Amino acid sequence: MTLGTAKIDKKGTRFGNTALSATQARRLTLAGLALPSILLMVAINGYPILFAAFQSMYDGSLLNWGEFVGFGNYAEVFRDPAFWRAVRFTVIFTMAGVLGSWAVGFGLALLMLKPFPGRALFRVLLLLPWIVPIVVSSMSWNWLLATPYSLLPQAVEAIGLGRVMFLADPTMAMITVCVFKVWISYPFMLMIMGGALQAIDKNVMEAAEVDGCSGLRRLRHMILPMTARTTYIAWILMVFFSVNDFPTIYLLTGGGPLSSTTTLIVMAYRTVFQDFLPGYGVAISFIVTIALVALSIFLLRQIRKSSLQ
Amino acid sequence: MKSTMTRTSIGRRGFLGGAAALGAMTSIRPVMAQDSALKFWDMIWGPSGYIETAEGITDSYQPAAGMLPADYQSVPWNNWYQTFTSAAASGTTPAVSTGAAYLPFPFLEQGVMAPADDLLAKMDAAGQNDFLPGLLDKMRTANGIAALPWSNSIFVMWMRKSLLEEAGADVPTDWQSFLTAGEKLAAIGRVGLALAASSTTTLAKHTISAFMINNGGGYFAPDGSLDCVNDRNIETLDFLNECVRKKIIDPYAASYTSDNATQDWKNGRIAMGFEQPGMDKEMPVEDRDDFEVISPLKSDRGETGTVYYVNPIMMFTTTPDQASSEAFVMHYLDNISKLWEMGLVNALPVKRSIAELPVIQENPNVVRAINEWQPVGKTIAAQSEKSFGALNAVDGGTATADFVQQIVAGKSDSRQLLSDLQDALARVM
Numbered sequence: 001m002t003l004g005t006a007k008i009d010k011k012g013t014r015f016g017n018t019a020l021s022a023t024q025a026r027r028l029t030l031a032g033l034a035l036p037s038i039l040l041m042v043a044i045n046g047y048p049i050l051f052a053a054f055q056s057m058y059d060g061s062l063l064n065w066g067e068f069v070g071f072g073n074y075a076e077v078f079r080d081p082a083f084w085r086a087v088r089f090t091v092i093f094t095m096a097g098v099l100g101s102w103a104v105g106f107g108l109a110l111l112m113l114k115p116f117p118g119r120a121l122f123r124v125l126l127l128l129p130w131i132v133p134i135v136v137s138s139m140s141w142n143w144l145l146a147t148p149y150s151l152l153p154q155a156v157e158a159i160g161l162g163r164v165m166f167l168a169d170p171t172m173a174m175i176t177v178c179v180f181k182v183w184i185s186y187p188f189m190l191m192i193m194g195g196a197l198q199a200i201d202k203n204v205m206e207a208a209e210v211d212g213c214s215g216l217r218r219l220r221h222m223i224l225p226m227t228a229r230t231t232y233i234a235w236i237l238m239v240f241f242s243v244n245d246f247p248t249i250y251l252l253t254g255g256g257p258l259s260s261t262t263t264l265i266v267m268a269y270r271t272v273f274q275d276f277l278p279g280y281g282v283a284i285s286f287i288v289t290i291a292l293v294a295l296s297i298f299l300l301r302q303i304r305k306s307s308l309q
Numbered sequence: 310m311k312s313t314m315t316r317t318s319i320g321r322r323g324f325l326g327g328a329a330a331l332g333a334m335t336s337i338r339p340v341m342a343q344d345s346a347l348k349f350w351d352m353i354w355g356p357s358g359y360i361e362t363a364e365g366i367t368d369s370y371q372p373a374a375g376m377l378p379a380d381y382q383s384v385p386w387n388n389w390y391q392t393f394t395s396a397a398a399s400g401t402t403p404a405v406s407t408g409a410a411y412l413p414f415p416f417l418e419q420g421v422m423a424p425a426d427d428l429l430a431k432m433d434a435a436g437q438n439d440f441l442p443g444l445l446d447k448m449r450t451a452n453g454i455a456a457l458p459w460s461n462s463i464f465v466m467w468m469r470k471s472l473l474e475e476a477g478a479d480v481p482t483d484w485q486s487f488l489t490a491g492e493k494l495a496a497i498g499r500v501g502l503a504l505a506a507s508s509t510t511t512l513a514k515h516t517i518s519a520f521m522i523n524n525g526g527g528y529f530a531p532d533g534s535l536d537c538v539n540d541r542n543i544e545t546l547d548f549l550n551e552c553v554r555k556k557i558i559d560p561y562a563a564s565y566t567s568d569n570a571t572q573d574w575k576n577g578r579i580a581m582g583f584e585q586p587g588m589d590k591e592m593p594v595e596d597r598d599d600f601e602v603i604s605p606l607k608s609d610r611g612e613t614g615t616v617y618y619v620n621p622i623m624m625f626t627t628t629p630d631q632a633s634s635e636a637f638v639m640h641y642l643d644n645i646s647k648l649w650e651m652g653l654v655n656a657l658p659v660k661r662s663i664a665e666l667p668v669i670q671e672n673p674n675v676v677r678a679i680n681e682w683q684p685v686g687k688t689i690a691a692q693s694e695k696s697f698g699a700l701n702a703v704d705g706g707t708a709t710a711d712f713v714q715q716i717v718a719g720k721s722d723s724r725q726l727l728s729d730l731q732d733a734l735a736r737v738m
Contacts, residue, residue, distance in 0.1 A: 061415070062390070062394035062398070063394055063415060063419045142566070142569070146561070146564060146565065146566070147565075147573065147578075149578070165564070167561075167563075167564035168561045168563040168565075168717075169563075173564065253507070254507050254508030254509035254710075255508050256507060256508035256564065256714055257506070257507075257563040257564055258563075258711060258715065270707050271707075273388065273390060274702070274705050274706050274707055275702050275706045275736075276390070276701060276702045276737065
């Protein structure tokens with residue numbers, strides 16, 4: 001069979017005077033087929049990233065790039081106390097989002113393993129926070145929390161805990177936003193971890209039970225290790241979801257009060273589109289990106305490690 | 310089987326060629342239509358019915374010979390600055406647009422917008438220049454008139470009469486009587502000064518700016534340089550801090566959105582506060598008579614004032630024909646009275662011919678706003694008379710958002726608060 005000037009036989013392919021093995025030829029063909037997609041991806045993703053990288057080195061406005069300042073914006077970001085406050089809350093929010101939603105989702109997934117009446121309906125209801133659009137959810141939470149006559153402040157006052165300002169007090173706002181994040185995110189964990197639990201061989205679990213292994217020990221020594229790979233993947237995804245989560249925070253608190261719930265991504269947005277300092281804001285976004293890449297490399301190594309174990 | 314149909318002379322290639330030509334014609338037609346019409350972007354300035362009415366005014370435009378017609382497009386407020394700057398960067402701004410109060414200034418500085426001096430001269434010649442005193446001056450810059458005003462979002466003090474009566478409070482006339490009334494209202498669990506200070510809301514910023522201007526202060530010196538830390542502003546913040554301490558300002562306001570504040574006005578929790586003159590239209594019909602605009606309060610220095618936002622209608626340099634843009638703006642400004650006649654705008658009119666309409670003159674709250682509040686109003690450029698591009702970042706930025714939240718939170722070191730504000734504003738300017 002011939003392909004242009006190349007001759008293909010069972011042993012391999014000849015490109016001009018160069019002989020290639022069948023594997024090499026296959027790889028070359030696949031690379032050729034993938035090339036248009038790769039070029040398209042580079043064009044779609046690469047151009048904006050390059051554009052933004054340049055923009056982060058200027059001190060102008062959205063209309064005018066202004067003067068070239070090199071890494072001046074980055075240096076200024078690292079000197080800005082507001083940036084470090086945002087880093088702190090980003091870490092808190094991400095930890096709460098990842099571990100909180102995992103704990104709730106995994107716990108519910110364990111409960112859902114055993115059949116009970118109405119389990120299918122219950123499963124659908126548990127997914128509601130994920131299904132309902134975030135705009136609707138945040139409005140509902142605002143309605144529940146924002147004013148002294150809202151449902152939750154009234155309930156808290158009724159049980160004698162006084163007037164609690166869930167959104168107006170900086171510390172309470174931080175807690176509220178984290179709880180909201182867990183509420184929004186646990187269905188994702190429920191789905192992922194539910195799938196991982198279903199994949200565990202029932203015979204192994206039954207054998208452990210027959211051997212007198214308690215539920216807690218089964219969880220610690222069997223279920224957790226067996227689902228570790230899925231757990232790490234879910235954590236990595238949730239880290240990305242949390243660090244890059246703009247609407248959950250912005251729709252509920254806008255990053256306030258007193259910037260207490262401002263994460264890095266909210267800070268970047270407010271800097272670009274409210275203070276109109278695109279260079280500074282984009283520099284923050286790049287720092288977030290670099291941090292996320294570093295974190296994902298670390299977590300991917302953990303996945304490999306768990307696979308080996 | 311032999312076809313009974315008569316074969317035509319159109320072959321496959323002919324058919325495809327014809328289809329291609331037809332397709333090209335149909336695809337070109339809208340482009341031609343687009344190029345031969347002015348694009349008019351209009352922000353959503355009023356409740357349901359506003360868009361249809363504004364579009365009707367646009368559609369009623371009959372251009373003179375040689376002039377282009379206009380196409381209406383409603384533009385939402387979400388990310389409005391992004392919308393306009395993206396369009397400016399890509400050269401796709403419309404020919405004409407309404408927009409936020411300070412939008413024209415950076416655009417004029419960047420050459421994206423056409424100054425309105427020629428248009429004003431045409432309006433003078435046509436006898437259509439009946440803008441209320443002072444408003445046009447707010448649009449003047451070193452590069453010419455940035456845009457023409459079309460409405461005025463002024464903030465006036467509203468009260469709910471029944472709540473003041475219930476509290477046994479008199480209608481305040483100055484800061485001290487305001488504190489007295491506020492204390493009485495707080496005693497019956499009502500809010501004396503409405504604020505919505507969430508990071509995504511500007512109502513509290515408007516209120517704080519209004520009080521600063523009320524005392525002859527503001528963010529800027531007359532020459533346009535930053536001047537936050539001055540005695541007048543310190544006195545204003547001390548007064549507001551007293552409001553916080555006496556629970557006249559609600560601590561929950563730190564996270565309040567405009568919707569939360571509106572809800573509290575409706576359910577009778579808020580008794581006084583700064584809002585636009587059309588605020589009563591948002592209240593239940595049966596309660597509207599209970600709301601009243603009071604006269605401007607005198608500060609402890611005996612001064613009056615408030616903040617207003619002169620909303621512009623702007624002409625961009627991307628117009629296919631500047632003369633057509635000017636002709637259309639003249640038509641639009643000459644016909645916007647319908648918006649007030651139908652009660653579709655909360656802001657004040659900027660033209661005397663509209664201000665004198667019976668629908669305006671029969672509304673005592675609007676009349677008071679025009680006669681008593683508008684003459685003492687200033688923009689957030691105060692005490693500078695000139696506006697400039699950086700005001701967008703002052704108005705919508707994080708510096709003023711954090712500033713008002715700190716006031717609501719009860720931070721009492723007024724000088725330090727103002728000093729921090731000045732540093733933060735210097736950074737964004």
